[in-house]
Amino acid sequence: xxxxxxxxxxxxxxxxxxxxxxxxxxxxxxxxxxxxxxxxxxxxxxxxxxxxxxxxxxxxxxxxxxxxxxxxxxxxxxxxxxxxxxxxxxxxxxxxxxxxxxxxx
Numbered sequence: 025x026x027x028x029x030x031x032x033x034x035x036x037x038x039x040x041x042x043x044x045x046x047x048x049x050x051x052x053x054x055x056x057x058x059x060x061x062x063x064x065x066x067x068x069x070x071x072x073x074x075x076x077x078x079x080x081x082x083x084x085x086x087x088x089x090x091x092x093x094x095x096x097x098x099x100x101x102x103x104x105x106x107x108x109x110x111x112x113x114x115x116x117x118x119x120x121x122x123x124x125x126x127x128x129x
Contacts, residue, residue, distance in 0.1 A: 028071045028079060031086045035061050035068075038090045042098060051101040056129075060089055060105065060112055063124050067115075078119055085115035 039061045046052040067082050074082060088111045092098045095107040109128060116124050 028068055028083060028086070031083065031090070032065065032068045034090045035064050035086060038092070038098075041092070045099050049099070049101070052099060053102050053105045056105045056109065057098070059128050060108055063112060063116070063127050064089060066124060067119070067121070074119070081115050081118050085112050088112075 039057050042052055042054050042057040046054045064082075064086055068086070071079060071082060088094060089108045096104050098104045098108065113125060113128065116122060
């Protein structure tokens with residue numbers, strides 16, 4: 025459980041990195057990154073209610089988001105976070121948290 029809470033800081037650090045990069049490249053999807061980070065923060069806040077499988081799903085979604093150079097490099101323009109969004113949507117469905125999907129425009 026503590027490992028998931030520690031990952032919260034890495035989510036915030038990744039969002040900071042996106043915001044900093046957007047200062048020189050306005051095409052980076054910072055708003056989308058903020059939406060993803062916000063939903064992950066909500067899930068992290070409720071992680072104590074998850075079973076082992078749910079925590080593993082949440083951890084995987086967090087770890088995917090904090091990796092910059094995944095399927096789509098997060099710093100590669102407006103579509104950089106599309107894959108991160110797909111992973112988070114799948115995690116929300118697996119976690120039974122479809123109520124949070126509307127926060128991801």
